[in-house]
Amino acid sequence: MKRRLAVAVDVAVRRGAAQRLADGSHTLYDRLAAGLTAWVSAGRRDDLTGYRAALGPLLRLALLCTLAYGAYRAARAAPWVMWLAAGAWALAAWRAAAPDEEPVEDPADTPNEASPEAPVKAAVALLREVLRDRPAVHLSEVLAHLQEHGQGKGWKVADLRARLEALGIPVDPKVKLRGVPTRGVRAADLDRHFPTGETSSSPTQVDAA
Incomplete structure (x- = not known):
């Protein structure tokens, strides 16, 4: 997932x-x-x-x-x-900026629905998983989470920011955590733009299922 x-x-x-x-x-x-x-x-x-x-x-x-x-x-x-x-x-x-290789999807891993909202739901679910119960998270932490699971190889924070913004996910340029202000995502912004009832369950829950 x-x-x-x-x-x-x-x-x-x-x-x-x-x-x-x-x-x-x-x-x-x-x-x-x-x-x-x-x-x-x-x-x-x-x-x-x-x-x-x-x-x-x-x-x-x-x-x-x-x-x-x-x-x-x-x-x-x-x-x-x-x-x-x-x-x-x-x-x-x-x-x-050319991709190193085209992503090859395993047929068993292909989502059943081809809805245009699917990438947005998936990204929001990922952000909620990294946020947990915190009010905000830095994009650097989200990127580290992706790369720990073998994804986003070669990405920089700017790459992740561009991808999230292209999906309509608000990125705050001054999220202050542990005294350091930098780009991040706030839980309140996610709740306002993507109410919990309208997004899919977290990737961990899907994998566990």
């Missing part, structure tokens, strides 16, 4: 080209930032101390700034370069 929940949420969102570009751009940005940060940090010399050990990262950072300024000057001199860069980025983002 948990596999069906994750697949249903994923399939429901992949219908939008704009959303795929947004997801891919987010992935590209994370990869680029992580790669450049690692490259700059790798310039530090462990065999040196003081300011000399930091010369390598500083030189690499200066090189990146020079390249960025050169790209800016080239774009100002030839604006068409920006169109090429935008097209290349869009193509890379589209490929970056």
Whole structure:
């Protein structure tokens, strides 16, 4: 059932080209930032101390700034370069957001009803299971719960947020738990938009049945 929940949420969102570009751009940005940060940090010399050990990262950072300024000057001199860069980025983002593989459903695991409300009910049931009797839950905890059960591999919190919002599930940007405000889902919002009587039982109850 948990596999069906994750697949249903994923399939429901992949219908939008704009959303795929947004997801891919987010992935590209994370990869680029992580790669450049690692490259700059790798310039530090462990065999040196003081300011000399930091010369390598500083030189690499200066090189990146020079390249960025050169790209800016080239774009100002030839604006068409920006169109090429935008097209290349869009193509890379589209490929970056492509699914690794198409989900294969076991016929025995296929839901009997093909109602469009099924993915929403499944997602709400999952959230209620993670919430238990608490007033709110962070999306990071929901994602961790999915990944503990082998689902949502490679997802980030932003991916889960986009999928929930595409299903019409309200996500609060400032849920404060243990003194930390971040994106999450409130039980009161779920009750208001999806009364308990209108959602399916929790995945645990379904599996137990």
